[in-house]
Amino acid sequence: MGYKNGLALGLVISAAGTLLFLPAANTGSFTLMLSGLFIVGLGFSLQQTAANPLAIALGSPETGSQRLTLAGGVNNFGTTIGPLIVSFAIFGAPTSMDRQLSIESVKFPYLMLGAAFLLVAIMLKFSSLPDRPAVQTNEDTGHASGKQSALQFPQLVMGMLAIFVYVGVEVSTASNLPAYMESKLGLQTRDVAPFISLYWASLMIGRWTGAVEAFDVQAGLGKLLKFLAPYLAFSVFLLVNAIAQHELSQFYVYAAIVLVLIAADMLSQGNPAKMLGIFSLLGIAGLVIGMSTSGMVSVYAFTSIALCGPASLPWLSAAWASTQARAAIT
Numbered sequence: 001m002g003y004k005n006g007l008a009l010g011l012v013i014s015a016a017g018t019l020l021f022l023p024a025a026n027t028g029s030f031t032l033m034l035s036g037l038f039i040v041g042l043g044f045s046l047q048q049t050a051a052n053p054l055a056i057a058l059g060s061p062e063t064g065s066q067r068l069t070l071a072g073g074v075n076n077f078g079t080t081i082g083p084l085i086v087s088f089a090i091f092g093a094p095t096s097m098d099r100q101l102s103i104e105s106v107k108f109p110y111l112m113l114g115a116a117f118l119l120v121a122i123m124l125k126f127s128s129l130p131d132r133p134a135v136q137t138n139e140d141t142g143h144a145s146g147k148q149s150a151l152q153f154p155q156l157v158m159g160m161l162a163i164f165v166y167v168g169v170e171v172s173t174a175s176n177l178p179a180y181m182e183s184k185l186g187l188q189t190r191d192v193a194p195f196i197s198l199y200w201a202s203l204m205i206g207r208w209t210g211a212v213e214a215f216d217v218q219a220g221l222g223k224l225l226k227f228l229a230p231y232l233a234f235s236v237f238l239l240v241n242a243i244a245q246h247e248l249s250q251f252y253v254y255a256a257i258v259l260v261l262i263a264a265d266m267l268s269q270g271n272p273a274k275m276l277g278i279f280s281l282l283g284i285a286g287l288v289i290g291m292s293t294s295g296m297v298s299v300y301a302f303t304s305i306a307l308c309g310p311a312s313l314p315w316l317s318a319a320w321a322s323t324q325a326r327a328a329i330t
Helices: 005-019 021-027 030-057 061-091 103-125 153-184 189-214 219-243 255-270 271-292 294-327
Strands: none
Touching: 005 021, 005 030, 005 103, 021 030, 021 103, 030 061, 030 103, 061 189, 061 219, 061 294, 103 219, 153 189, 153 294, 189 219, 189 255, 189 294, 255 271, 271 294
């Protein structure tokens, strides 16, 4: 099928899923809505399966983790503004308090999403993007002798398990945070959108922070970027929420949590194992604080979990690539 065709097909599948929301809204069928979300997610999975190896194959394998980090940063920007756009499409501006929530309101945003998916699929299909770019390989495969299956590599199996758990935590937190804020803090559905945007922005902040070490820059510039990159990402979050006319003062305290991320990143000194340990402990601490407190403290604690994983991923990817390269040489 190839990478380009896989991406285009994934977008078409996701577009088909969005079309199910039209009959779902007309009939009030939860089953149809759930089916539509499943199909949309199926398309996303196919897109990611094709996009990640394509990003690595489009250049030198040694800089593959950098391209993945850049792609992830763009993706996180989309997930930051996405909740605000959908909230505006369904509820209108935050100042328009007289707009009633209706199941009919989901028709327009999902139909627009479907049209956007199809448009991008067509653009990809007829683009100059190589369908099967040449992948650089090392002819010395002695380190893999005796292996009959990819699953015989323990690092692959453990990596699959780690990604499964990590994505489960990431998505389940974002999925349950709105219900938690509505039930425990008494917020209206329309008022939850900026906090969901903050959660996905935290992923962007963590990824941009980790991206600094993934790129080859001078030591002085690298130290400066360690401070600038996370706050630049946080500023993007504040900017898009200001444009959406949301109150920003409630988010200023989060800048102190971002400072903890920066301190942890510097404390790790670029060591992948140390970085993984530090950010794992910070993620656990955020979970414990969120479960043992209440109010906005718990919300910010749960949200801070999203800072930890992306910050360590670029360095771990680089460390894995380095290990594979050394194994191929020996």
